[in-house]
Amino acid sequence: MGKIVLEGVEKTFGAIKVIQNVNLTVDDGSFVVFVGPSGCGKSTLLRLIAGLEDVTAGKILIDGVDVVNTPPAKRGLSMVFQSYALYPHMSVRSNIGFGLKMAGRPKAEIDRKVEAAAATLNLTPYLDRRPRALSGGQRQRVAIGRAIVREPKAFLFDEPLSNLDAALRVQMRIEIARLQDTLGTTAIYVTHDQVEAMTMADKIVVLSAGRIEQVGSPLELYNKPDNLFVAGFIGSPKMNFIPGAAAGDPGAATIGIRPEHIAASRDSGTWSGTVTVAEHVGSDTFLYINAGPLGDLTVRSVGEMGVKPGDRIFMTPEPGRIHRFDPAGHAIVAAH
Amino acid sequence: MARAVSPRRKWSFTVLAWIVALLLFFPILWTILTSFKTEGDAILFPPAFLPPHWTLENFVEVQDRSNYFKHFFNSVVISIGSTLLGLVITVPAAWSMAFSPTKRTKDILMWMLSTKMMPAVGVLVPIYLIFKSLNLLDSLFGLTIILMLINLPIMVWMLYTYFREIPVDILEASRMDGAVLWKEIVYVLLPMAIPGIASTMLLNIILAWNEAFWTLNLTAANAAPLTAFIASYSSPEGLFWAKLSAASTLAIAPILVIGWFSQKQLVRGMTFGAVK
Numbered sequence: 313m314g315k316i317v318l319e320g321v322e323k324t325f326g327a328i329k330v331i332q333n334v335n336l337t338v339d340d341g342s343f344v345v346f347v348g349p350s351g352c353g354k355s356t357l358l359r360l361i362a363g364l365e366d367v368t369a370g371k372i373l374i375d376g377v378d379v380v381n382t383p384p385a386k387r388g389l390s391m392v393f394q395s396y397a398l399y400p401h402m403s404v405r406s407n408i409g410f411g412l413k414m415a416g417r418p419k420a421e422i423d424r425k426v427e428a429a430a431a432t433l434n435l436t437p438y439l440d441r442r443p444r445a446l447s448g449g450q451r452q453r454v455a456i457g458r459a460i461v462r463e464p465k466a467f468l469f470d471e472p473l474s475n476l477d478a479a480l481r482v483q484m485r486i487e488i489a490r491l492q493d494t495l496g497t498t499a500i501y502v503t504h505d506q507v508e509a510m511t512m513a514d515k516i517v518v519l520s521a522g523r524i525e526q527v528g529s530p531l532e533l534y535n536k537p538d539n540l541f542v543a544g545f546i547g548s549p550k551m552n553f554i555p556g557a558a559a560g561d562p563g564a565a566t567i568g569i570r571p572e573h574i575a576a577s578r579d580s581g582t583w584s585g586t587v588t589v590a591e592h593v594g595s596d597t598f599l600y601i602n603a604g605p606l607g608d609l610t611v612r613s614v615g616e617m618g619v620k621p622g623d624r625i626f627m628t629p630e631p632g633r634i635h636r637f638d639p640a641g642h643a644i645v646a647a648h
Numbered sequence: 649m650a651r652a653v654s655p656r657r658k659w660s661f662t663v664l665a666w667i668v669a670l671l672l673f674f675p676i677l678w679t680i681l682t683s684f685k686t687e688g689d690a691i692l693f694p695p696a697f698l699p700p701h702w703t704l705e706n707f708v709e710v711q712d713r714s715n716y717f718k719h720f721f722n723s724v725v726i727s728i729g730s731t732l733l734g735l736v737i738t739v740p741a742a743w744s745m746a747f748s749p750t751k752r753t754k755d756i757l758m759w760m761l762s763t764k765m766m767p768a769v770g771v772l773v774p775i776y777l778i779f780k781s782l783n784l785l786d787s788l789f790g791l792t793i794i795l796m797l798i799n800l801p802i803m804v805w806m807l808y809t810y811f812r813e814i815p816v817d818i819l820e821a822s823r824m825d826g827a828v829l830w831k832e833i834v835y836v837l838l839p840m841a842i843p844g845i846a847s848t849m850l851l852n853i854i855l856a857w858n859e860a861f862w863t864l865n866l867t868a869a870n871a872a873p874l875t876a877f878i879a880s881y882s883s884p885e886g887l888f889w890a891k892l893s894a895a896s897t898l899a900i901a902p903i904l905v906i907g908w909f910s911q912k913q914l915v916r917g918m919t920f921g922a923v924k
Contacts, residue, residue, distance in 0.1 A: 364823065384820075384823040385824075397818045397820065401839040410822070411825035414822075
């Protein structure tokens with residue numbers, strides 16, 4: 313079991329409110345990702361759940377028990393740190409088994425569990441090495457091994473892949489998702505990378521300035537962002553925002569349309585503009601277009617689109633894919 | 649980046665370094681040489697550098713007159729005892745200042761250090777009276793306590809500087825792994841801080857070994873360490889240079905040997921944090 317509920321959680325550092333009235337339910341066995349720009353409070357929120365920081369107000373319930381006054385050691389959660397935070401003076405075996413040793417488990421059980429975890433994570437040949445003799449990816453695996461052997465109520469991941477190179481990051485991302493799926497343990501994962509969030513999460517929590525902006529499945533956030541912040545944060549390249557009046561929609565202060573929902577054409581279309589940059593990445597072509605009163609727009613087009621800077625181009629938005637926002641930045645519902 | 653230094657420049661610096669080192673070491677060398685002279689040779693003028701007649705009789709006489717090994721034992725007990733007792737107090741103190749600092753942490757550190765700026769003689773009378781009423785005068789326990797107290801600020805500072813170099817993530821990881829505070833300190837912090845703790849202990853042992861103000865003023869016969877043993881040779885009957893030197897040589901020999909073997913550790917300890 314591992315259901316985590318946050319009720320009115322607040323955190324202040326001095327005069328600064330870092331976390332403001334956060335209410336959230338993390339269901340047992342789900343993979344929840346906290347995502348947001350740097351400084352949005354996502355890591356702090358994770359540390360509050362871990363118990364590494366004390367809440368200023370509110371409740372944190374783990375399986376129905378308020379743990380606000382419980383030290384981290386007694387919360388039954390595991391954490392994987394961005395810096396890996398392995399014990400440098402211990403072998404891989406002792407690193408992974410440390411939690412079990414602290415729990416006073418018998419040696420035979422520790423050995424068995426450590427070896428099983430090492431086998432799952434392909435660490436068996438390295439069990440007697442020190443962390444410094446391992447590569448970044450292997451260290452990360454040890455950190456994960458340390459988290460899983462304890463069979464915690466939930467895993468907490470604090471930007472665990474930021475220190476890895478791009479190729480390894482993709483690989484580890486898949487491994488972590490698969491591992492969590494196999495174990496069925498609740499996981500909370502913090503990242504600033506919305507691609508990680510979209511690919512791994514059952515549920516994404518978008519945070520900004522210490523508040524939850526929206527909670528939903530990756531596709532819900534992509535298809536129905538509640539506000540301008542979420543609309544701009546989720547999706548790559550970023551959604552285009554156009555003043556409503558300029559786009560011929562005086563009922564909305566801003567309309568949003570994703571680059572992949574605009575059809576580009578050389579001959580005809582609703583809007584027109586001049587190509588300023590054309591990025592050919594093979595599978596796609598990203599066009600950056602100066603569309604006069606509409607502002608600068610990004611359009612994702614097919615890989616074969618042979619356009620150059622300076623070319624005149626026409627654009628047609630997909631009708632059902634236009635997002636409308638009021639002056640306060642909230643989505644105007646029933647737009648579709 | 650190291651700049652290329654011309655061989656001549658390097659050579660002259662080496663000579664300079666040797667001269668400075670010899671100047672610093674000369675009193676110790678002179679003491680050792682004098683301890684092998686007869687009393688007559690010791691006061692020769694002009695002085696003889698090497699003993700004209702090598703003799704061990706000073707050492708024999710010193711051991712006969714006052715029990716060297718008893719004082720040696722007292723010195724060992726108070727210097728090691730005060731160091732171990734100090735660690736029990738300073739490790740948690742430095743832990744809290746390094747890993748859980750508050751706005752006032754820097755002030756507390758400065759305040760602790762400021763006690764070292766006070767002349768010890770200023771508190772001699774109150775301390776003496778306290779020791780007297782607690783029956784601690786001339787006791788090894790009392791000396792251990794006072795030496796531990798006077799060296800606390802230095803120990804806290806050194807350990808604090810070391811602990812600051814340890815990534816807090818690793819301690820947090822141990823907390824998440826279920827380690828309560830004492831286990832976190834014993835299993836994770838201390839093993840990682842061994843070099844720092846070792847240099848702190850060494851420095852503290854040396855300081856306690858050489859401490860001569862409190863050890864002289866608070867002891868008589870029973871608890872007197874080697875410092876008091878040396879001082880007893882500057883007596884109303886006159887100065888016996890050769891015997892005084894023999895006593896001094898015997899007193900500094902152990903610490904000199906320890907210092908020699910651990911100099912690498914000591915230098916690293918005192919410059920820790922200055923270079924990465």
